[in-house]
Amino acid sequence: MNLQNYYYYFQSALTPRFCDELIKYGASKQEQLAKIGNLSKKNSLTKKEIKDLKKTRDSNITWLNDRWIYREIQPYIHQANKNAGWNFDWDYSESCQFTKYKLNQYYDWHSDSWPDPYADETDSNMNGKIRKLSVTCSLSDPKDYKGGELEFDYRNIDPEKKRKFVKCKEILPRGSIVVFPSFVWHRVNPIIKGNRYSLVVWNLGLPYK
Numbered sequence: 001m002n003l004q005n006y007y008y009y010f011q012s013a014l015t016p017r018f019c020d021e022l023i024k025y026g027a028s029k030q031e032q033l034a035k036i037g038n039l040s041k042k043n044s045l046t047k048k049e050i051k052d053l054k055k056t057r058d059s060n061i062t063w064l065n066d067r068w069i070y071r072e073i074q075p076y077i078h079q080a081n082k083n084a085g086w087n088f089d090w091d092y093s094e095s096c097q098f099t100k101y102k103l104n105q106y107y108d109w110h111s112d113s114w115p116d117p118y119a120d121e122t123d124s125n126m127n128g129k130i131r132k133l134s135v136t137c138s139l140s141d142p143k144d145y146k147g148g149e150l151e152f153d154y155r156n157i158d159p160e161k162k163r164k165f166v167k168c169k170e171i172l173p174r175g176s177i178v179v180f181p182s183f184v185w186h187r188v189n190p191i192i193k194g195n196r197y198s199l200v201v202w203n204l205g206l207p208y209k
Helices: 016-027 037-041 047-053 067-083
Strands: 008-010 060-064 096-101 106-110 130-138 145-147 150-153 165-167 177-181 185-188 191-194 196-205
Touching: 008 067, 016 060, 016 096, 016 196, 067 096, 067 130, 067 177, 067 196
Parallel strands: none
Antiparallel strands: 008 177, 060 096, 096 196, 106 185, 130 177, 130 196, 145 191, 150 165, 150 185
């Protein structure tokens, strides 16, 4: 799929006060090791599973689903969806993922979507839907950490793109928001100093027609 815009951003959209409150709130919750794929369904992992997991992803997360967070973020998702020309049909946001990247932690190349829709008949908000729009919010001052760059890779959706990947410098100012189609591949490079806090939100809709 060729896109006119591979991501859309709002620099310094969130106030420092909001970022501080979110970091304080997220840090007050019990954090857990971030998981991927089928490992996400397991409450505990073996040493081998943890070792294999950290070859792809190493970060600490907390799940948040408070309305005051959605009220702040969702208007930007709607605006980005329109302004970027995607016009995807979506109607539900998953739980927010408050993420802490510490020294040497990272998340290698991945996309947030997968071929099959959610199959959970007990949750009508998610059942039969797919991830369409991903959101990353920068909560940390760039002076507080080094590394941790967000990068995008367009090879799988636009083979004619001359640049295989691009650094998303627009997310660096604190409070910045980046919205992108969930099928776009991306990564977070290793942290080499300090801590990087971010908020990730996935937004769902019925499969593309």
